[in-house]
Amino acid sequence: MSTSFDAINAANRRYEELFNAGKLDELVNLYTSEGKVLPSDKNKYEGREQIKKFLQAARDAGMDNLQLTTETILEAGNDRLIETGSYQHSLGKGNYQVIWKRTSEGKNEWQLEIDIFN
Template identity: 85%
Template sequence: MSTSFHTIDAANRRFEELFNSGKLDELVNLYTSEGKLLPPDKNKYEGREQIKKFWQAARDAGVDNLRLTTGTVLEAGNDRLIETSSYQHSLDKGNYQVIWKRTSEGKNQWQLDIDIFN
């Protein structure tokens, strides 16, 4: 498996840990400051505050025990990765695609830039 796969798989483990423990202030920092979340409710959540509100509402609705299964990670230039994977939690399961962006924020790490799931 590629280094990109391992990098994103490790980021997914961190996302799970933060979501499942309710540390949403830390979780939203995994997104770029201009990040976008496009969930099945047909709304677009832009920026960390809106994304945090979405994830808080999900937790309030009983979503827990989130598990992400990293599928494929494709390199799309020097500063983008495209991940296509699946998720499962206490209320549902489905698929998602994330465009990850390498940023200088957070020590030149990969952050979720566009997060789409069904």
């Protein structure tokens, strides 16, 4: 049986694959429709269109070879998980925290709801 850690770790592998391939139209669908990205630039990007613009700007700035390391998963009720991890890419490294939302009741299908990183 797949654990929450396994599900999120697999979702992170998919995120890396799509980002590194520049498939941002597919990547933004890993976020909920009202998803938020809160990066260290002190801005807030809400919704898939704004998130896509943020991610495209990151790629345009030379960000590539994204690698995510899932470290801890905390269950927060039946439909939320809180993930803490670290990342590295061609421009640097840092830490992140993601709140994941269950998208199909009774299944281990999760989407990023709030994505925070430094």
